[in-house]
Structure formats: C-alpha cells, structure tokens
Amino acid sequence: MVEILLNGQKYEARAGETILEVAQRVGIDIPTLCHSPAVKPTGSCRVCLVEFSVRGGSKKLTSSCTYVVEPNMSVETHSERVLKHRRTVLELLQARVPDSPELKKMAKDNDVRLEPRFPVMKEDCILCGLCVRVCDEVVGAKAIELNDRGTKLTVGGPFMESPEDCIGCGACVYVCPVNCIKMEQTAETRKIVKWDRELPMRKCETCGYPFMPNFQVLRFKKWADMSGDFFKICPDCRK
Amino acid sequence: MEKATTPQALLEIIEKHEKARDPKAVRVSVCGGTGCKASGATPLIEAFRSEIATRKLDIEVISTGCHGFCERGPLVVLHPSGVFYQKVKPKDVGEILDKTLAKGEIIPRLQYRDENRQVYEKEKDVPFYKHQERIVFAMNGHIDPTRLDHYLSMGGYRALAKVLSTRTPEEVIDEVIRSGLRGRGGAGFPAGMKWKYTRVATGTPKYVICNADEGDPGAFMDRSILEGNPHLVLEGMIIGAFAIGSGEGYVYVRNEYPLAIENLQLAISQARELGILGENILGTGFSFDVKINRGGGAFVCGEATALVNSIEGKRGMPRTRPPRLAEKGLYGKPTNINNVETWANVPYIINRGVEWFTSIGTGDVSKNPWGGSKGTKIFSLVGKVNNTGLVEVPMGISLRKIVFDIGGGIKDSKKGRTFKAVQTGGPSGGCIPAQYLDHPVDFDELSKLGSMMGSGGMIVMDDHTCMVEVARYFVDFLKEESCGKCTPCREGLRRMSEILNRMVRGEGRHEDLELLEDLGSLMENASVCGLGESAANPVLSTIKYFKSEYEHHIESGLCDGRQCIDLIRYHISDACTGCTICAKKCPTGAITGENKQLHKLDQAKCVRCGVCYDACNFNAVSILSGAEIREKLGE
Numbered sequence: 067m068v069e070i071l072l073n074g075q076k077y078e079a080r081a082g083e084t085i086l087e088v089a090q091r092v093g094i095d096i097p098t099l100c101h102s103p104a105v106k107p108t109g110s111c112r113v114c115l116v117e118f119s120v121r122g123g124s125k126k127l128t129s130s131c132t133y134v135v136e137p138n139m140s141v142e143t144h145s146e147r148v149l150k151h152r153r154t155v156l157e158l159l160q161a162r163v164p165d166s167p168e169l170k171k172m173a174k175d176n177d178v179r180l181e182p183r184f185p186v187m188k189e190d191c192i193l194c195g196l197c198v199r200v201c202d203e204v205v206g207a208k209a210i211e212l213n214d215r216g217t218k219l220t221v222g223g224p225f226m227e228s229p230e231d232c233i234g235c236g237a238c239v240y241v242c243p244v245n246c247i248k249m250e251q252t253a254e255t256r257k258i259v260k261w262d263r264e265l266p267m268r269k270c271e272t273c274g275y276p277f278m279p280n281f282q283v284l285r286f287k288k289w290a291d292m293s294g295d296f297f298k299i300c301p302d303c304r305k
Numbered sequence: 306m307e308k309a310t311t312p313q314a315l316l317e318i319i320e321k322h323e324k325a326r327d328p329k330a331v332r333v334s335v336c337g338g339t340g341c342k343a344s345g346a347t348p349l350i351e352a353f354r355s356e357i358a359t360r361k362l363d364i365e366v367i368s369t370g371c372h373g374f375c376e377r378g379p380l381v382v383l384h385p386s387g388v389f390y391q392k393v394k395p396k397d398v399g400e401i402l403d404k405t406l407a408k409g410e411i412i413p414r415l416q417y418r419d420e421n422r423q424v425y426e427k428e429k430d431v432p433f434y435k436h437q438e439r440i441v442f443a444m445n446g447h448i449d450p451t452r453l454d455h456y457l458s459m460g461g462y463r464a465l466a467k468v469l470s471t472r473t474p475e476e477v478i479d480e481v482i483r484s485g486l487r488g489r490g491g492a493g494f495p496a497g498m499k500w501k502y503t504r505v506a507t508g509t510p511k512y513v514i515c516n517a518d519e520g521d522p523g524a525f526m527d528r529s530i531l532e533g534n535p536h537l538v539l540e541g542m543i544i545g546a547f548a549i550g551s552g553e554g555y556v557y558v559r560n561e562y563p564l565a566i567e568n569l570q571l572a573i574s575q576a577r578e579l580g581i582l583g584e585n586i587l588g589t590g591f592s593f594d595v596k597i598n599r600g601g602g603a604f605v606c607g608e609a610t611a612l613v614n615s616i617e618g619k620r621g622m623p624r625t626r627p628p629r630l631a632e633k634g635l636y637g638k639p640t641n642i643n644n645v646e647t648w649a650n651v652p653y654i655i656n657r658g659v660e661w662f663t664s665i666g667t668g669d670v671s672k673n674p675w676g677g678s679k680g681t682k683i684f685s686l687v688g689k690v691n692n693t694g695l696v697e698v699p700m701g702i703s704l705r706k707i708v709f710d711i712g713g714g715i716k717d718s719k720k721g722r723t724f725k726a727v728q729t730g731g732p733s734g735g736c737i738p739a740q741y742l743d744h745p746v747d748f749d750e751l752s753k754l755g756s757m758m759g760s761g762g763m764i765v766m767d768d769h770t771c772m773v774e775v776a777r778y779f780v781d782f783l784k785e786e787s788c789g790k791c792t793p794c795r796e797g798l799r800r801m802s803e804i805l806n807r808m809v810r811g812e813g814r815h816e817d818l819e820l821l822e823d824l825g826s827l828m829e830n831a832s833v834c835g836l837g838e839s840a841a842n843p844v845l846s847t848i849k850y851f852k853s854e855y856e857h858h859i860e861s862g863l864c865d866g867r868q869c870i871d872l873i874r875y876h877i878s879d880a881c882t883g884c885t886i887c888a889k890k891c892p893t894g895a896i897t898g899e900n901k902q903l904h905k906l907d908q909a910k911c912v913r914c915g916v917c918y919d920a921c922n923f924n925a926v927s928i929l930s931g932a933e934i935r936e937k938l939g940e
C-alpha cells in the first residue's frame with residue numbers, strides 16, 4: 067500500500083497502480099483518450115495530464131495513465147497549470163479532428179475555446195494508437211501499425227496498404243475513442259472501412275446467419291489449433 | 306597479441322609497449338578520419354608509405370583518427386617537431402621528405418594561415434588548437450586506431466588493469482560520482498549516479514549501452530572518437546560494466562558511420578584476443594562482451610528509450626518514464642546508457658584521479674554530483690566562423706573564447722559581418738545573443754540561457770542571419786524528426802511550422818507570438834520525451850532575445866537579417882561604377898547596363914540569389930527590406 071495525496075486528500079493506493087487508476091477508483095474524473103484498461107498505456111494523447119511532486123520537490127506534469135504512484139506523492143488533477151495545458155492539447159486535437167462528437171464533448175467539458183486558433187484540418191483520427199495496441203495485445207493479429215513519423219504519422223496496414231493480417235474482428239472499431247473506424251456488414255461481406263479491408267463472411271450451417279469472416283476462421287484455427295468443424299455453426303446455435 | 310590472464314600480466318604487456326614507444330622517433334601522422342579521407346587522405350597515406358619505402362627511410366607513417374580541423378584536411382603532423390601541414394596532396398610528399406624531414410625546412414605553401422595571413426608552424430601554436438584542452442581527443446592524432454599496440458603504448462587499458470586489481474565495483478562507482486562526470490549525450494545526468502541505480506536495481510542480466518547514434522546532423526564528435534580511438538570507449542565500457550555488474554554491452558551506432566563501425570569491430574576482436582572481453586576477464590571471474598547494433602538513423606532514435614526499443618527491433622518511439630531504464634530497460638532489464646564521450650572520459654578519471662578531473666570545470670561536486678560541470682566538452686563548431694571543426698574545451702570556458710579565439714572570429718568580418726548569436730545543443734538548442742558571449746559554458750548555465758549542452762553542436766550566426774528564419778528552419782527539421790507519438794510535440798510542431806512559415810513570407814499576425822509561446826510552453830511541459838520538451842527552444846529563445854525581429858516581420862515586413870526571400874529586394878545604388886561584374890554573374894539576366902554606366906536591376910527577373918551582392922566590389926548592391934522597399938522602389 068502506498069499513501070498519496072490526490073487534490074489534497076489522502077488516499078491509499080495499491081502498489082503498482084497508476085495515478086489514473088487511483089483517481090478513477092475514488093471518483094475523480096480525469097479525461098482520457100488513448101487509454102484503455104485492456105492494453106498497456108503509452109501516454110500518447112496527453113489529455114490525462116496531472117501535476118505532481120514527490121516529497122515537496124518541484125512540480126512536474128505527467129500523464130496519469132502511465133505514472134505509477136510513488137510514496138510521498140502529491141497529485142493535482144485540475145490545477146490551473148494542468149487545465150491550461152490540457153486545454154491546449156484538446157484545442158490541437160480539435161483543430162486536427164474537427165467533426166468528432168466525442169472530442170467536441172470533451173472539449174466542451176473542459177472549457178476549451180470553441181474556435182481553435184489554428185487552421186482546421188480534415189482528419190478523423192487523433193493518432194492515439196489504441197487500435198494498433200488492441201490489435202496487437204488483445205487480438206494478436208498485429209495487422210495495423212503506426213506508419214512514418216513526425217507530422218506525417220498515420221495509422222493503417224503496413225506501408226498504408228490494406229492490412230493482410232486483419233481478421234475483421236472489429237476490436238479496433240470498438241476501442242477507437244473518436245469512432246473513426248467504421249464497420250460495414252452485409253450478408254456476404256464485412257468491411258473495416260478505414261483499413262479498406264473487406265472479408266467474405268461465413269454463414270452458420272444451422273441458421274444461415276453470417277457470423278464470422280472466413281479469414282478469421284482460418285486464423286483462429288491456426289492460432290488455436292482447433293478442428294474445422296467447430297466453426298461450421300454460429301455461437302448461438304452451438305449453445 | 307599475447308593474451309593476458311591476470312591484471313598483473315596486462316600491466317606488464319602495457320609497460321612493454323610503453324617502453325617500446327620512443328617519443329623522439331620521427332613519425333608522420335596523417336589524418337585518416339572520415340573528413341580527411343573525403344578530401345584525399347587515403348592516396349596521401351599511400352604516397353608517404355611508398356615513398357618512404359623506396360627511400361628506405363626509418364620513418365613510421367601513422368594513419369590516425371580525426372584531428373578535428375577537417376576543413377583544412379588532409380592534415381599532416383610531423384613528430385617529434387610538431388610541424389603542422391594542411392591541405393596536403395600526394396604530390397607534396399617528396400618535398401616534405403626532402404625539405405622538412407631531412408633538413409627541417411618549412412614549406413610555406415602547406416602551412417596554416419589565419420584570417421590575418423599570420424602563419425603558424427607547429428600544431429600546438431595554431432589558434433584552433435592552442436586554446437583547446439584535449440583530453441578525450443589527446444590520442445587522436447597520435448595513434449592508429451586499428452593498432453591495439455599503439456593504444457597500449459600510450460598507457461591504454463591501464464585504468465582497466467587498475468580497476469580489476471585494486472577496486473571493488475562500489476569503489477569505482479563512488480569515484481565516478483565524486484568526479485562529477487555528467488552525461489555528454491545531452492541531459493548531463495551524473496554518470497556515477499546512473500551506474501549506481503543500475504547496479505542496485507533488481508533483475509538480470511544487466512546491460513550497458515554506448516549511445517553512438519549522433520542524430521544531430523551538425524555534430525560528429527562521437528564518430529571521431531569511435532573512429533579515432535575505439536579502445537578508449539571500450540575501456541570505459543568494460544570498467545562501467547564491471548562497476549554495474551553487467552555482462553552484456555551494446556554499441557548503438559548509426560549506419561552512416563562505416564569507418565567507426567569497422568574500427569570498433571576490429572577493436573572488439575583485438576580486445577577479445579587480449580583477454581579483456583569475454584569470459585572470466587583476466588581471471589577475475591568478471592565476464593563481459595560487446596555487440597554492435599547499427600541504427601537506422603532517425604534523430605529520435607538517439608533518445609535513450611527509443612534507442613532501447615530500436616535495439617529490441619521495435620519502432621524507435623520513446624517510452625514514457627518512469628520506469629527508469631536503470632530499472633526496466635533493454636528487454637525489461639536494468640540498463641545503463643551513456644554517450645560515447647561519457648564512456649571515453651572514464652579511463653582518464655580512473656588513471657588521473659578525481660582530484661585532477663574536478664580541477665577542470667565549474668562548480669563544486671564534492672557534495673552533490675549536480676553541483677557543477679567537470680572535465681572537458683567537445684563541441685562541433687560550425688557556421689559563420691573562420692575555423693570550424695571539433696573543439697575540446699574545459700567546462701566553464703566562455704563562448705567568446707570558443708568563437709573568437711578558437712574559431713578565429715566571424716567570417717567576412719572585413720566585409721562588415723558581425724556576431725549575432727550562437728546556437729548550442731543541436732537542432733533543438735536555443736540561440737544565445739552577443740550580450741552573453743562572456744558567459745561560462747556548462748550544463749546549467751546553458752540551460753539558464755534557454756539553450757542546452759545537447760549534442761554539443763555549436764552554430765555561429767552573423768548579422769545576416771534572420772532569427773525568425775532560424776526558428777523556422779529548426780522547427781521544420783524537428784517536425785519531420787519527431788516520432789509523432791504525442792500530441793504536444795507532433796501537433797505543436799505542426800502548428801509552429803505553419804505559423805513560422807507564414808511569418809517568413811510576411812504573413813505574420815499579432816497574435817502569433819502569444820500562440821508560439823503557448824505551444825512552446827505546452828511542448829516543454831507535457832511532451833513524452835526530450836525531443837518535444839526541447840523542440841521549442843529555437844523558437845522561445847529567439848522570441849526572448851530577438852523579439853523585435855519577429856515584430857518587424859509582422860508589422861512592416863522587415864527582415865533584419867535580410868534573409869527572407871519574400872521580404873527583400875536587391876537594389877543597385879549610385880555607388881555602382883559600371884564594372885559589369887554583377888551583370889555577368891547574375892544567373893537570370895536581371896541586371897543590365899553598359900560598361901562604366903550605372904547598372905539596372907529588373908525586379909521581375911530577379912530570383913534573389915544574392916550573387917550580385919557578393920560579387921560587387923563597391924558595395925553598390927544593397928538588400929532592401931520593409932519600409933526601404935516602399936521608399937526606394939515604390940512597391
């Protein structure tokens with residue numbers, strides 16, 4: 067157990083917990099974009115900034131989603147300095163991705179000026195990298211990646227081609243904080259629009275429902291060394 | 306080379322080589338570093354060797370590492386006299402042997418002349434060298450980096466023998482902490498403290514890494530050390546590994562440094578033969594070996610956590626800290642990274658002692674290793690100075706001494722060019738103005754001025770430099786080199802670049818300065834790694850010291866440095882004698898006029914290349930900007 071001060075209040079934190087985890091547990095709201103409990107944090111978006119000091123030392127900013135609590139730590143989640151920089155981060159992201167309802171709401175909740183002071187771009191992705199991490203750490207497909215660097219950074223399949231290893235599971239669709247990865251599903255195919263990945267669907271031999279892309283079946287069989295018969299009927303009919 | 310099996314045996318081998326070296330022997334040192342090779346050192350060395358062989362002379366020709374004064378290469382130093390020749394060609398070899406080596410006659414044509422045409426005979430008197438204090442570079446210029454026996458003959462590996470026979474790891478760490486040695490790779494973290502954290506961290510194996518990424522395009526001291534004296538770096542690493550308790554080391558070196566890689570590879574195999582790398586070194590039970598890892602070359606890969614990712618085969622993207630690399634580094638294990646120059650200082654500290662090392666530099670490190678900056682630092686001096694190259698100087702030296710005594714002052718000062726600023730620390734360093742020329746140069750003082758030690762880059766700028774353009778240039782470099790992971794750095798640099806590019810086109814707005822400062826403050830405070838944290842330095846420091854230049858760009862389209870193409874016009878004044886030289890040199894035919902008649906310049910054809918300005922001997926071509934354009938040209 068580690069005792070820390072969060073906004074002046076004493077709290078018990080478990081060893082190894084991040085500042086964000088403690089804050090969420092005790093009901094202090096810190097905005098996040100690139101964080102998901104399902105994957106390792108990378109501290110990319112910087113909206114979860116907090117100000118901290120250890121043993122009354124100098125105050126620094128850090129990303130609360132990555133910083134593991136230390137003894138004698140005092141953390142401010144909403145100090146003037148935090149709010150100022152958090153607003154600029156959100157302003158920058160808004161200027162990049164102007165049409166996301168999720169971002170707009172977060173900007174509003176954090177009193178970010180309505181009109182960014184920068185020319186507005188027409189991107190839909192904030193480059194938080196969550197899709198890449200989920201596809202790697204949770205799904206295991208490693209289908210997509212961050213490409214290039216600096217202001218040219220993008221996310222997509224290797225060399226920005228349609229990702230050949232994408233199994234169409236939709237985990238990235240689910241995790242994207244600004245909902246910019248769309249999935250289109252018909253009786254015949256499933257398409258992950260952002261990655262331009264279209265996969266024919268397998269139909270359940272019992273009920274006819276297109277329950278899974280064929281390619282996903284192939285990969286699951288390979289990964290799990292399962293018999294082909296298992297995937298002939300859908301999970302509902304299997305029950 | 307025989308194998309040493311005990312520290313004592315190693316000492317004996319070293320002593321044998323030291324004795325075998327005759328300091329009075331006649332030697333020809335020819336610089337065989339990358340710079341001099343590019344200007345023709347290889348055939349020159351060949352020419353010396355074959356000519357000496359033909360004449361059956363007893364003179365040793367040594368192909369050395371870089372001497373730092375590459376712009377004057379190929380360099381030749383004759384020992385023991387110390388006669389210094391520059392820009393030597395193979396055809397000069399016969400004459401050097403006939404005259405200088407045989408009769409002590411100097412060949413004026415090959416001598417170094419400074420900007421006042423003053424001639425210097427000996428290397429140690431050349432101003433570029435005279436004011437330096439060469440410790441890390443002491444052997445460059447004397448030894449052949451491919452020859453272990455040369456290194457041993459200069460007392461090489463004495464420090465290792467001493468450590469392995471008389472010191473505990475803790476004692477070594479204590480010595481390095483007390484020496485006040487701080488990391489030369491940029492941040493100036495006390496090396497001994499980092500070693501200590503890695504030593505006490507739990508987890509095995511432990512790794513030591515030498516950072517030879519050297520991503521600053523203007524710096525090349527790490528290349529020159531590795532290339533010119535690889536055993537010195539290895540010796541430092543072996544001592545460090547012993548102190549830390551590490552069995553595996555990596556040298557992360559950029560692929561564009563083939564000669565450094567070649568010489569290092571050779572040095573590693575020589576060290577294995579000598580028995581100081583590998584299993585059970587000198588029978589002490591300590592085992593350690595070194596691998597070379599070639600880096601892909603991005604600037605950000607030099608950042609320690611990105612470098613570790615890169616060795617692991619991952620994207621060169623920085624990790625958030627904590628955890629420290631000392632706790633969770635390469636493959637999640639305790640890891641200590643130091644820069645090439647940091648490692649190269651270690652053998653000297655062990656050999657000559659803490660007292661000697663702390664006598665050089667600033668501050669007091671006896672109670673606190675952050676209390677000062679000790680030892681020397683190598684800078685890569687470039688830009689508008691007469692002498693450019695690698696200079697090793699004691700910490701605490703003034704900028705003025707570096708720029709004016711070693712650098713020989715501002716280039717073209719006779720044509721009126723004056724000092725305006727010096728940027729230290731590489732692409733993300735700050736620009737320091739003339740009023741701080743007498744300021745001491747060390748880690749803390751440079752930070753106080755809004756700059757940093759960084760890579761050791763030092764770019765001198767004259768009055769024809771536009772500070773807004775300088776900021777734009779570095780921001781555009783950094784926006785390509787940022788890894789792009791975190792919002793402040795990626796989006797902050799994107800927006801700074803937009804603003805500054807507008808500004809140099811004369812489209813700046815009043816609110817831009819505040820915007821730049823907001824972005825800069827965000828980047829400094831909230832970025833993931835040192836790149837983003839320092840990337841605003843060129844912008845913030847120029848706003849701090851040269852604010853009026855920004856205001857002029859915004860308010861009246863005046864570029865004080867007369868550099869921003871969109872804000873200047875070339876103009877021929879009445880001082881024109883009609884010599885026709887500008888008209889002849891103008892690449893676009895924009896200048897017309899009869900012999901001995903006032904020439905005319907057609908703005909519509911002018912591409913503002915500046916050729917006429919440089920060509921005119923009568924100062925008749927001027928560069929107009931801001932209100933002058935409206936007054937003189939009525940635009």
Ligand SMILES: Cc1cc2nc3c(=O)[nH]c(=O)nc-3n(C[C@H](O)[C@H](O)[C@H](O)COP(=O)(O)O)c2cc1C
Nearest residue numbers: 488489490516519520607608609643644647835836
């Ligand atoms: C963007 C960036 C680039 C860096 N490049 C280098 C480099 O090329 N070489 C180097 O030694 N350190 C570089 N560093 C510093 C390293 O992160 C690290 O601090 C250093 O290698 C540690 O060694 P030292 O303590 O001996 O200086 C860089 C840091 C940043 C933020």
Ligand code: SF4
Nearest residue numbers: 201232233235236238
């Ligand atoms: S849908 Fe494709 S890219 Fe997205 S997580 Fe699944 S496998 Fe990865």
Ligand code: SF4
Nearest residue numbers: 191192194195197242
């Ligand atoms: S697509 Fe969505 S999840 Fe992926 S990086 Fe962009 S914003 Fe993040």
Ligand code: SF4
Nearest residue numbers: 788790791794834837
């Ligand atoms: S500060 Fe820049 S280089 Fe460093 S992690 Fe962030 S984006 Fe990458």
Ligand code: SF4
Nearest residue numbers: 891911912914915917
């Ligand atoms: S600046 Fe260049 S293009 Fe213009 S007049 Fe002079 S020489 Fe010609």
Ligand code: FES
Nearest residue numbers: 109111112114131
């Ligand atoms: S949520 Fe912590 S940095 Fe993005």
Ligand code: FES
Nearest residue numbers: 338340341371372
């Ligand atoms: S390479 Fe010869 S002086 Fe630098």
